[in-house]
Every structure is written in structure tokens, then in C-alpha cells.
Amino acid sequence: MINYSKYEPIRAILLFVIIMIVGGTLIFMELEHWSFLDALYFTVSTVTTVGYGDFVATQPATKLIAIIYMLLSVPLLLISVGVIADSVYHEREKNSNKTK
Template identity: 30%
Template sequence: MFIKTIISFLRDKDYRDLLLTTVFILGIGTVVYHFVEGWRWLDSLYFSVITLTTIGYGDFSPQTDAGKIFTLIYIVVGLGIILAFINTIFKHFDYVRKSEKKKNAKG
């Protein structure tokens, strides 16, 4: 069922656009943190995801002024996009799950 949900999600243009926007925002954060803070690529991606999902473990934090300023802007811009992406995935998964239940109840 999970695989069916992912496939149907990727077939829809609006969902694909949201996915690409999310990947783009995470990519921007990864590149900026890599070059501004001097972090490894994985650490930069990790920090981008942790920051935009509001988990914020605190094991990494920007040390440069440029990194801090970027983080302020990044959170404001990226948080809405990430939350929309998570919410859309949940709603889509819930819709597919309910559709399967109805189909199984009829069949």
C-alpha cells in the first residue's frame, strides 16, 4: 500500500512540483551551509532537514554571521514549504488508505 501511495503521488503534477520545490529548498540549504559554515555535505543536508522540520537537535548550529542570517531567512521561507509537503503526503496517504478500505468493503 505504501508503494502504491508513492507511485500515485509521483504521477500527479502538483505533487511532483511540491516534491521538486522541497528538494530544491533542501539543496539550497545544503550548498549554503557547506560553503558558509565549512560543513561536510552530509552534515549540511542533515542540518537543513533538521532545521526545516523544526526538530532542531542542537548538535549543529551556524557559527558565522552569514550562516546565522541565512538560517533566519531559510527557516521563514523553507518551513512553510516543508510543512506543506509533509501535510500533502499525509493527506494523500490518508485518501489512498480510505479509498482502499471502501474498495475492499464493496468487493
Template identity: 30%
Template sequence: MNIRRVIAFFSTLPAIIIGGTVFFHHIEGWSWIDSYFFTVVTLSTVGYGELVPATVVGKIGTTVFIFVGLGIFAVAIQQFGAFAMRKREEHTEWLIGKVRHAPHVHEDNQDHAANIDTQPDHTK
């Protein structure tokens, strides 16, 4: 999995939104903004219920759109999550490598132990 796959999945999402908008505009006869709104609301699973397909083709198209759109959206989110996790792991490994190769500071613990006051100060 690489950045190209993440970009491919996220560039597919706008194509689905555009395709859904065009589909509902032509099949249901809705305005462009209503078609876009219905597409985004349906894809996000919000489902306000303000617009409902009235034609058989629109209803079937909506069900296909939901399955395909949600499937691609879910894969895109999964790919992005996997990419982000891999980048975080790479960064963690890089930090561990830097710590392993960093010069260590050695202090004389005896000097510090001699300066510790073992009697509590009750006057404060």
C-alpha cells in the first residue's frame, strides 16, 4: 500500500459524487443542487428524507449507489488509516533509532544522593 493507492481511492470518491449527481438530475429530474445534496446525504448515510426517488430506476439506482459508494468510501477510509498507521510506525522506528545511537549521559548518582535532604521540613 502506498500513497498512490490512497490518492486513487480518494479521487474515486469525487467521481462517485459527480456520477450520483448527474444520475439523479437526469433520472429524477431534480435540480443540480438537489441532486448533489441527495448524493452526499445518501453517501454519508445521514438520510434526511427531504428528497426521495420517485421512479423505479431512481430507487434501484439509489440502492446500487449506496452499496457501491459506501463500499468505496469504506475502503478509502481503511486505506487512509493503514497509510497513517504505517507512517506513524516508520516515525516511531526512526525515533527509536535516534535514541539508540544518541550519546548517553552518565551521571554520578553518589553525588546526587549526598545532596538529598532525608529529613522532612515540617516548618513549611
């Protein structure tokens, strides 16, 4: 039987990351008048710190929001990855203790 409660933190984090990316996409779509795909591309390249520079914020309000988004989203994404890695590690450790 699958214990669904052990997956709750991972589900919550994945939902949070999706909301963070979709929220950023919708904000940049509205402020910069970009298509959904262009705004999603900008959002993902910003969160992953790739930042190719082919899409840039041009409006002062968008620049300010982009700065805040960068300062918040990058650490939150890294924390999310850490929590998922920790969950996987503890699950593997628990399973290896069962086999001993």
C-alpha cells in the first residue's frame, strides 16, 4: 500500500513552484504585453538564473517587479530542490534500513 502522506511535502513544493512560475508569467504578460510563451520563457530563464537577455523588462514597474521576483524566486526554488532531495534521501535511508 502506498503511503500518500510521505509525498505531501513534495506535492506542496511542486504546487508552490508551479504557482510561482505561472504567477510570474501572468505578471510579465500583463506588464510587458508579451505572449504567454514569451513571458513563460522569461520567467523560467529568470528563475533558473540563465537569463539569456533576449527578453528584458522595459517598463520601470516591470523592472522593479523582476528584481523582487529574482530575489525571492531563486532562493525559494533552491530551498524547494533541497526539501525534495532531503525527502528522497530519507526515503532511501529508511528503505535501506528495512533491508538490513
